[in-house]
Amino acid sequence: MSAETPETPAVGGSLADRITKAEDTKPAETATDNNQDGASGPAQGSANLEEPDYSVEVKLSDLQADPNNPLFSIKTFEDLGLDERILKGLSTMNFRKPSKVQERALPLLMSNPPKNLVGQSQSGTGKTAAFVLNVLSRLDLSDQMRLSPQALILAPTRELARQIVGVVQIMGQFLDGLTIGTAVPADSNARPSKMEAAVVVGTPGTVQDMIKKRIMNPSTLKVLVLDEADNMLDQQGLGDQCIRAKAMIPRDVQIVLFSATFPAHVYRYAGKFAPNANEITLQHEELTVEGIKQLYMDCSSEEEKYQNLVQLYGLLTVGSSIIFVRTRHSAAEIERRMVAEGHTVASLTGGVEGSQRDAIIDSFRSGEAKVLITTNVLARGIDVSTVSLVVNYDIPEEYTSGQRTHTPDFQTYLHRIGRTGRFGRIGVAISFVSNRDEWEMLRKIQAHFQCTIDRIDTSDWDEVEDIIKKTIKNTRAQAGFNQ
Numbered sequence: 338m339s340a341e342t343p344e345t346p347a348v349g350g351s352l353a354d355r356i357t358k359a360e361d362t363k364p365a366e367t368a369t370d371n372n373q374d375g376a377s378g379p380a381q382g383s384a385n386l387e388e389p390d391y392s393v394e395v396k397l398s399d400l401q402a403d404p405n406n407p408l409f410s411i412k413t414f415e416d417l418g419l420d421e422r423i424l425k426g427l428s429t430m431n432f433r434k435p436s437k438v439q440e441r442a443l444p445l446l447m448s449n450p451p452k453n454l455v456g457q458s459q460s461g462t463g464k465t466a467a468f469v470l471n472v473l474s475r476l477d478l479s480d481q482m483r484l485s486p487q488a489l490i491l492a493p494t495r496e497l498a499r500q501i502v503g504v505v506q507i508m509g510q511f512l513d514g515l516t517i518g519t520a521v522p523a524d525s526n527a528r529p530s531k532m533e534a535a536v537v538v539g540t541p542g543t544v545q546d547m548i549k550k551r552i553m554n555p556s557t558l559k560v561l562v563l564d565e566a567d568n569m570l571d572q573q574g575l576g577d578q579c580i581r582a583k584a585m586i587p588r589d590v591q592i593v594l595f596s597a598t599f600p601a602h603v604y605r606y607a608g609k610f611a612p613n614a615n616e617i618t619l620q621h622e623e624l625t626v627e628g629i630k631q632l633y634m635d636c637s638s639e640e641e642k643y644q645n646l647v648q649l650y651g652l653l654t655v656g657s658s659i660i661f662v663r664t665r666h667s668a669a670e671i672e673r674r675m676v677a678e679g680h681t682v683a684s685l686t687g688g689v690e691g692s693q694r695d696a697i698i699d700s701f702r703s704g705e706a707k708v709l710i711t712t713n714v715l716a717r718g719i720d721v722s723t724v725s726l727v728v729n730y731d732i733p734e735e736y737t738s739g740q741r742t743h744t745p746d747f748q749t750y751l752h753r754i755g756r757t758g759r760f761g762r763i764g765v766a767i768s769f770v771s772n773r774d775e776w777e778m779l780r781k782i783q784a785h786f787q788c789t790i791d792r793i794d795t796s797d798w799d800e801v802e803d804i805i806k807k808t809i810k811n812t813r814a815q816a817g818f819n820q
């Protein structure tokens with residue numbers, strides 16, 4: 338468990354109930370009082386919970402025909418002027434119609450002379466294809482050029498970089514001579530002496546190092562993509578590395594920034610990193626994905642969080658699930674306890690060695706491992722369509738100078754829950770709330786995104802199962818609905 342001592346309210350029952358009871362008996366005035374402003378929580382008891390309709394089956398073609406849906410488009414991929422061989426790649430992936438962001442971004446990205454782009458769209462709406470299609474369309478795969486880096490795609494983690502490599506490979510499978518290089522930290526001295534590939538996908542530190550050591554020649558680059566761009570430009574380390582990498586590449590490269598989230602301060606900076614860019618943006622109320630059912634569960638203590646997770650285990654394994662915790666230590670500890678109790682779970686955190694991380698994520702992708710406990714390292718970008726359940730074991734929060742602030746990290750919340758409900762699928766996200774701070778953070782998240790997070794009543798586990806199973810069943814019915 339986390340090294341920190343959780344708050345343990347003395348009164349039993351649901352947190353909402355506890356708040357009401359405590360307010361009845363005691364005014365909120367002392368620093369140790371958990372109950373200030375409790376009346377404004379997301380749900381007071383279960384009184385205002387509506388019976389959700391989990392049984393609606395939605396087809397991808399219906400979603401793509403609805404102008405208000407982020408997957409909507411009037412055009413076809415053929416209309417977007419893509420090369421025949423690329424269209425063939427898309428067809429083997431069963432991409433029938435573009436999503437809204439693909440339809441809007443591709444003409445802007447592919448026009449000549451190339452212009453920079455800052456693009457925002459909800460999680461799971463196909464941003465990867467938008468930038469990969471532009472990259473593939475701009476390559477010169479003649480014998481003289483096919484081994485020269487022409488496109489550089491940067492991502493914050495090795496898992497995401499490897500995933501993007503997979504997309505480039507499949508989408509570009511009919512492009513003769515396509516070469517792709519992966520630039521992520523190597524465990525040993527397994528690094529190539531020369532990066533000879535038309536498309537290089539990697540993490541900023543490794544790429545910067547490869548350019549510095551002349552392993553990679555950046556002079557032939559035409560496109561630079563930053564996936565999860567707000568994270569890449571904001572984080573102290575990654576931000577510096579991206580700026581340094583950019584300083585080493587030709588000035589006239591097309592700069593493409595994509596993310597589901599662009600907080601205002603990063604957005605201003607993004608405009609400097611990618612000057613005179615075309616922009617595709619969203620309001621933060623537009624950011625939540627409709628197909629993700631957001632729920633929360635009251636837990637009376639840190640220990641009860643663990644017990645609830647164990648109770649949920651049967652449901653976690655119906656599809657695949659990701660459990661997000663705050664620290665590497667608690668990921669390891671929950672894994673240890675659950676395995677000791679006979680459950681099959683895996684954990685992946687930044688503390689694990691690279692090759693081991695690759696093996697864990699690969700077994701999660703294949704469905705061999707169905708429950709993955711992780712930290713924010715996997716909060717962004719990871720696309721595993723079978724993920725039907727995400728658990729925020731700890732609510733994501735902002736840090737200042739390495740210290741917890743007990744203020745919610747809105748962006749990370751959105752990215753975490755976005756690991757489910759991908760491209761029109763349905764998913765469930767459950768946040769555990771065990772103390773006043775977590776309750777407040779969840780309330781702020783709800784207000785920020787103007788979304789509803791319903792309370793799930795753990796006094797009746799059969800009902801909990803019923804609700805979640807129905808949703809997951811729907812997700813499973815749809816798994817492959819675009820096949």
Ligand SMILES: Nc1ncnc2c1ncn2[C@@H]1O[C@H](COP(=O)(O)OP(=O)(O)OP(=O)(O)O)[C@@H](O)[C@H]1O
Pocket residue numbers: 431432433434435436439458459460461462463464465466596597717718719720722755756759760819
């Ligand atoms: N036009 C399409 N038709 C069918 N499926 C698609 C289409 N475009 C993308 N997809 C699929 O949708 C899923 C989500 O796409 P992708 O990972 O690019 O989302 P994203 O917008 O980058 O999400 P995130 O913000 O979480 O990184 C992927 O499995 C992808 O294969």
